[in-house]
Amino acid sequence: MTEHLNRLTPRQIVFELDQYIIGQNDAKRNVAIALRNRWRRMNSPEEIQKEIIPNNILMIGATGVGKTEIARRLAKIADAPFVKVEASKFTEVGYVGRDVESMVRDLVEQAVGMVRTQKKEEVKIKAEQAVEDIILDALIPPIHGASKIKSEPVQDGDNSVPEDDGELNQRTRERFREKIRSGELDSRKIEIEVQQNQSPSVGMIGGAMDDVSMMNIQEMIGNMMPRRGKKRKVTVGEAKKLLLDEEAGKLIDMDEVKLEAIQKAENLGIIFIDEIDKVASSRSGGGGGPDVSREGVQRDLLPIVEGSAVNTKHGVINTDHILFIAAGAFHVAKPSDLIPELQGRFPIRVELNSLTESDFYQILKTPKNALTKQYEAMMEAEGVELVFEDGALQEMARIAFEVNSEVENIGARRLQTVMSLLLNDFMFDIPDEIGPDSHIVVTAEMVSDKLSHLIKNRDLSQYIL
Known part of the structure; x- marks a missing residue:
């Protein structure tokens, strides 16, 4: 996990960001240091690793100056799971903490997708061979027990060499395998069976149920129901694409994928919280009105940013070492209008310049x-x-x-x-x-x-x- 980060020095990270983002050198330097610190933490003595917490960053700047782009490009450079959320959307539901936790669940989903794609790439050659076998079976069905059935002898000089149907069938299949690989047969139509996962939509009668429980129930029922195949008539070229993902999925261990994904999200994950200024409440105002809801959202965000265990459908993830980057224009509110506890969780403040x-x-x-x-x-x-x-x-x-x-x-x-x-x-x-x-x-x-x-x-x- 750290091999890729090892090559990314702070100067190299800034150089990569410069390829896409003009100016904002101060912000680039700070995110480069934050990213390199992740490698430094993971390569520190084990007894101190858990004590090293990320320096979360608060970006202050008008819209369109590059705040989101810096965070998104940073995640791409680091090959890290990345999620962007708007803090203002949490004001619609006020204090409901599960919505705030949804950004962590989204991060895990991103990580699972990244790890699954990587694992499928590793088994691609084996999966391609399996796909070729399926296509060959559709083109030239194998002969079972053919070794007992002899064909007419093939003359070899003065000697007669009997050749069985199995050997002939095998040679034909190998010739067709080469044609499949070269694309000669891509336009030929064949009939294949594609697996369909029966995942019904589940509605619950009674009290409200959180997203995680609902997803778990749907997945459990989907796994209990048999996977049915659907026969489709497609070209060989289309069959290659349809079957490759399916066969690669059979070759990877999803439990291993989930475990690796959670580790990746915990150690490399980046959550970008935009419009953080929209939930900052003015200290000069009274205690009522919408400010109560805004402060409630901040207090819901606080345990996530501080570090807590969040339950997802792939397992429990700890948020202690996720890098949080918050951003806002702060035209009306000021960073000091955030609750002190949340301010303290974003110790690095970077002001982005207006574009000239x-x-x-x-x-x-x-x-x-x-x-x-x-x-x-x-x-x-x-x-x-x-x-x-x-x-x-x-x-x-x-x-x-x-x-x-x-x-x-x-x-x-x-x-x-x-x-x-x-x-x-x-x-x-x-x-x-x-x-x-x-x-x-x-x-x-x-x-x-x-x-x-x-x-x-x-x-x-x-x-x-």
Whole structure:
């Protein structure tokens, strides 16, 4: 589990984040240290490991500056299970703690999915062989007891060598196996049996039942009911895909998967709690009203962040070493409006900078997943080449920055508005009026002509995402 983290030094982590996120160096440094600390803890003496708790991080910054993206990319770099939740959704149900615990259950589900995928990859070769055997049985049924049935002798020089039907059948199957592997038979139709899991929907009469109990009952009833096969007529190519996942699932031990997944979630899991400022209650106000509900949500979050045992359908998970990253704009409330106990559980505070015009330009040009590269890829799929001149990128950055300054600052998301308005006409005309092998060059003049009304028109509500 720690081999992958061993290669990720803090500098390497920041370098990886720089491929997708512009600026916010302070936030990147802090999350890089937090991630490296996980490897340091797991490689510390065993008697001290349990005492080393993660330094949870509170990110403070306006929407669209990269808070969520930093956390999500960090999880991808670490190959760690990741869950994002909005703290504000818990206000709808107030004090009900099971909803707060659902983010931990979601994390375990993520971990189970990751481990299952990894295990299936490990047994892929064996699973592919099993799939080939099933397809071969559909194409050329094996002959049972064929060794007793002799075919006509095959002349070999002066000697007659009797060949049984079993050997002939086996040679034929091997020839067909090669054809299956090469894809020659992908279009041929065969009939296969696909397993169907009978998992009925269960409704309970009487008192309320929590999510875990309901899931456990449904899974238990589903396991008790027999798995029935359904015969389907499909091509060999489709059969390979349908059967591969099924056969790989038979080769892995789900108990081992669940155990490994819980360990992965406990030691590497990252939970990103967005909009934490929405549940912060103002200290200047009275004790009634919605603030009571908000404080109740904070107190429900507290034991999860502090470290507690949460029951999931895959087993009990301890949250002591899960890394929690909370984030909020804190336009109205302040971090100090959170209850002191919760504040203490987020000792690292990072303020993210608002994006400048220069940042917008770099966001359009530099990241691996830049919007410009996304649109270029989409048009390339239609056979159309899209090129952005440098001046056009600068003009788009200027317009996005001005609109954010004059209307509402929604950060880098404003670039999606600008890009969509700029290219929507082209996207609509392809491929009917603009055919393959066309060439579109986006210039600064084109950007000014198409988007100048964004700045002139003060009523921009239709353009706000």
